[in-house]
Amino acid sequence: MRTFATLALASLFTLPALAHDYTVGSLKIDHPYSRAMPPASPTAAVFFTISNNGKQADRLIAASSKQSGRAELHTHTNDNGVMRMRQVEGGIAIAAGSSVKLAPGGLHVMLLEVKQQARAGDKFPLTLTFERAGEVQVDVKVEDGGEQPMQHQHGSMAMPH
Numbered sequence: 001m002r003t004f005a006t007l008a009l010a011s012l013f014t015l016p017a018l019a020h021d022y023t024v025g026s027l028k029i030d031h032p033y034s035r036a037m038p039p040a041s042p043t044a045a046v047f048f049t050i051s052n053n054g055k056q057a058d059r060l061i062a063a064s065s066k067q068s069g070r071a072e073l074h075t076h077t078n079d080n081g082v083m084r085m086r087q088v089e090g091g092i093a094i095a096a097g098s099s100v101k102l103a104p105g106g107l108h109v110m111l112l113e114v115k116q117q118a119r120a121g122d123k124f125p126l127t128l129t130f131e132r133a134g135e136v137q138v139d140v141k142v143e144d145g146g147e148q149p150m151q152h153q154h155g156s157m158a159m160p161h
């Protein structure tokens with residue numbers, strides 16, 4: 001019982017170290033992370049939550065990383081039962097006083113032309129560009145894949161994600 005209590009306490013204290021967030025203007029970017037991909041995979045996805053504490057709407061319009069040749073803003077759509085991902089037109093809007101979650105199966109930053117896949121436990125920099133707040137660089141933490149990567153339809157080509 002005592003050991004259990006000690007462990008529970010220890011994990012409580014490590015929580016703040018796991019969470020990481022960034023602020024730019026009135027935006028907060030919470031816990032940018034990616035999932036480890038097979039070494040030969042040319043793509044990876046990045047997820048985080050954007051909160052807008054300001055009085056004006058903003059928009060995530062671009063992303064870039066030295067980790068990949070290109071980065072695009074993607075979403076998933078259900079096309080007659082087939083999940084497809086496509087580029088978001090006009091960026092990802094964050095209304096004043098609201099937050100938007102980029103998460104598996106939904107919105108994400110897609111890294112394309114990945115030169116070398118990061119491993120679980122690694123981190124790499126990602127630059128996000130907002131229409132109003134400007135640029136911010138965040139560290140993306142690479143987490144264990146855990147589940148099987150989903151197969152996506154990207155145009156006519158299925159690609160693991």
Ligand SMILES: [Cu+2]
Nearest residue numbers: 074085108110
């Ligand atoms: Cu994608």
